[in-house]
Amino acid sequence: MSERTDRLLQIADDELFLGWRDSEWTGIAPFLEEDVAFSSIAQNEIGHARALYELAAAELGTTADELAFDRRPDEYRCAPLVQLRRLEWARTIARRWLYETADEIRLDALKRSVDPEIAGIAAKMDREEAYHRMHAEMWVDRLLATKEGSTRLDEAVDELWPYALGVLDDELRPELRRRVEERLGRTLSEVEAVPRTLHEAELAELWKEMTVVRRSEPAGSQW
Amino acid sequence: MVETALCEQDVWAALAGVPDPEIPDVSLVDLGVIKSVAVDGARVVVEFTPTFMGCPALERMRLELAQAIEMIGGAPEIRVLLDDSWSTDRITPQGREKLRAAGFAPPAPRPVGKLQLVQLQHGFRCPYCGSTDTRLDNIFGPTQCRSIRYCNACRQPFEQFKTI
Numbered sequence: 001m002s003e004r005t006d007r008l009l010q011i012a013d014d015e016l017f018l019g020w021r022d023s024e025w026t027g028i029a030p031f032l033e034e035d036v037a038f039s040s041i042a043q044n045e046i047g048h049a050r051a052l053y054e055l056a057a058a059e060l061g062t063t064a065d066e067l068a069f070d071r072r073p074d075e076y077r078c079a080p081l082v083q084l085r086r087l088e089w090a091r092t093i094a095r096r097w098l099y100e101t102a103d104e105i106r107l108d109a110l111k112r113s114v115d116p117e118i119a120g121i122a123a124k125m126d127r128e129e130a131y132h133r134m135h136a137e138m139w140v141d142r143l144l145a146t147k148e149g150s151t152r153l154d155e156a157v158d159e160l161w162p163y164a165l166g167v168l169d170d171e172l173r174p175e176l177r178r179r180v181e182e183r184l185g186r187t188l189s190e191v192e193a194v195p196r197t198l199h200e201a202e203l204a205e206l207w208k209e210m211t212v213v214r215r216s217e218p219a220g221s222q223w
Numbered sequence: 224m225v226e227t228a229l230c231e232q233d234v235w236a237a238l239a240g241v242p243d244p245e246i247p248d249v250s251l252v253d254l255g256v257i258k259s260v261a262v263d264g265a266r267v268v269v270e271f272t273p274t275f276m277g278c279p280a281l282e283r284m285r286l287e288l289a290q291a292i293e294m295i296g297g298a299p300e301i302r303v304l305l306d307d308s309w310s311t312d313r314i315t316p317q318g319r320e321k322l323r324a325a326g327f328a329p330p331a332p333r334p335v336g337k338l339q340l341v342q343l344q345h346g347f348r349c350p351y352c353g354s355t356d357t358r359l360d361n362i363f364g365p366t367q368c369r370s371i372r373y374c375n376a377c378r379q380p381f382e383q384f385k386t387i
Contacts, residue, residue, distance in 0.1 A: 033361045036371075040363035047277020047367075051305050120306030127310070127338070127387040128275060131362055134340040138362075 004115065005056045006077070009067065010196065011106070012052035013078035014167065016068055017203075018099060019045030020210055024086045041096075041132050048125050055117060069214045073199065073207040080194045081163035083203040087156075093143065094156035097136035098164035098180065103129060105175050106168060140183065157184065165193035229297050234260045234267055237291045244280040244287070245366055248325035251284060255313025258304060267297035272309040275367035275387070311386050322384060323350045328372065330384040338386060349374035350381055357381075 023042035029035040053064035060067070081099060086092070107129065110122035143149035157180070164180070165173050173193065181188055238260070239252040251257060258270040269288055273281050285301050292299035311330035314322070319329035328350050334342060340362075347357050354376035361371040369382040 033363075036361060036365070037363040040367060043279075044275065044277040044367055047275065051276050055305065117305065120308075123307035124276065124305070124309075127307075128277075128367075130338045130387075131385065134338075134343075135362055138340065 002059065004118070005059050008052050008056040008118075010077040010079075012049045012056065012067070013076045014082050014099075014103075015045045015052065016049035017076075017078045017206065018082040019043070019049060020206060021082060021084070021086060022096070025092070030089060037135055041135065044128055044132070048128070051121055051125075055121065065214075069211045073204045076199075076203065076207070077196055078203070079163070079167040079196050080198050080200050080203075081160065081167055083200040083206065084163070085202045085205070090143070090149075090152035091156040091160065093136070093139045094153060094160050095163075096132070097140055098157065098160055099167060100129065100133045100136045101179055101183075102164055102167040102172075102176050104133060105172050105179070109172060144184075154184070154186075158189070161188055162191045162194045165191070166195055166198075229262050229265065229267065229295065231260050231262050233295055234262060234269070234292060234297065237295045238269070238288060241284075241287050241291045244283045245278075245368075246322070246325060246327065249314075249318050249321045251288065253315050253318030253321060255315060255318070256284065256309060257288075258308055262297070265296065265298050266300065267292045268300045268302060270302050270304055272304045272306070272313075274309055278367050311384060314384075326350050326381060327369070328381060328383040330386040333386055343370065343386075347372060347383060349377060349379065351379050352377035359383075 019042045022038050022045065025038040026035060026042070029038050049068065050064050053067045057063050057067055081095060084095070087095060104126070107122045107126040111119055111126060113119045113122065140153065143153040161180075164176065168176055177188060235252065235257075238257055239250050241251045243249050243251060243254055254274065256272055256274060258272045259268075260270075261268045269292070271285060271288060273284075281303075285303065288301050289299040310333055312333050314330065322329045328347055331342070331347070343359050343362070345358075346355055347359075348355050349357050349372075352374060354374055356375040357372050358375065359370060360373050360380065364371045364382055368385055370385055371380060372383045373380050
């Protein structure tokens with residue numbers, strides 16, 4: 001597998017798993033607007049995954065669905081940040097915000113790629129992600145506005161910080177640190193990033209749920 | 224049987240009759256998702272540049288474009304572009320008018336730099352009463368492409384087509 005395909009699968013897997021995790025709020029988010037927001041963001045992230053899988057599939061001679069659902073759990077390359085099961089609200093918001101902040105840095109780098117397909121898809125994704133970022137930033141403003149909110153956001157960010165670093169390659173991590181520290185107005189601890197090679201137990205659990213319909217049908221079924 | 228050769232205008236005219244699956248008041252040509260049409264004998268190649276990447280209507284759009292070409296005797300090939308070529312700036316002036324008439328505020332033009340939340344807060348016109356005294360209620364709406372706004376003047380919620 002080429003480095004390009006490997007990279008495409010990393011990002012596609014991130015978007016698929018986060019989309020799936022976000023969709024777990026459908027119907028049970030704290031209020032209706034957030035129910036709509038999380039459902040819409042989830043649909044959007046899974047759409048990005050599909051487009052990225054299609055690019056990878058063209059190179060591997062397979063299909064987007066096969067890449068999304070027919071791999072073994074240990075073959076996925078998503079960052080552990082997006083594998084974690086539905087978190088309580090402050091951590092859910094912290095994860096969304098950390099992911100979107102990291103994703104913007106990653107997309108800005110990909111938009112400058114000499115590969116026109118990669119640059120094109122990154123630019124298209126970035127314009128849609130702008131709305132996810134606005135949503136996350138709005139929540140950060142809201143949490144930072146009260147003592148309880150900022151305490152809970154701080155705790156959540158500290159807990160998820162090693163995971164957030166793991167979304168990006170080494171060279172992009174300092175920029176993530178700079179943005180997050182600037183926004184929160186404090187210094188984050190020096191920690192090891194949680195690498196993509198680590199598979200949380202939650203991944204296998206989510207994989208089972210995500211693929212149950214597909215696995216229940218004989219191979220080759222048309223959907 | 225001798226068939227009259229198709230020309231590009233025939234194809235554009237046929238595609239102009241294909242409604243958007245979610246907002247049938249506008250056609251796919253109004254939406255600007257047809258990037259190019261090339262005709263070679265009966266073979267018709269259409270470059271289709273999708274709207275939102277997670278839009279569930281994309282497959283249906285592709286199918287309906289193909290059917291419209293078959294209806295006029297063409298052999299369609301719909302090429303789906305995964306690049307950055309569609310934006311809401313591609314919606315035609317007629318398309319924007321049709322959106323407004325159907326109760327959707329058309330999208331604002333794309334800003335030069337990255338879109339910011341503050342640009343979505345004020346100045347949008349209510350499609351019902353024309354007032355600009357409206358507020359953003361939710362960035363996200365019933366589909367990928369829409370936000371929810373509220374008109375303080377006529378007290379109507381309405382949908383705003385997102386700018387991307």
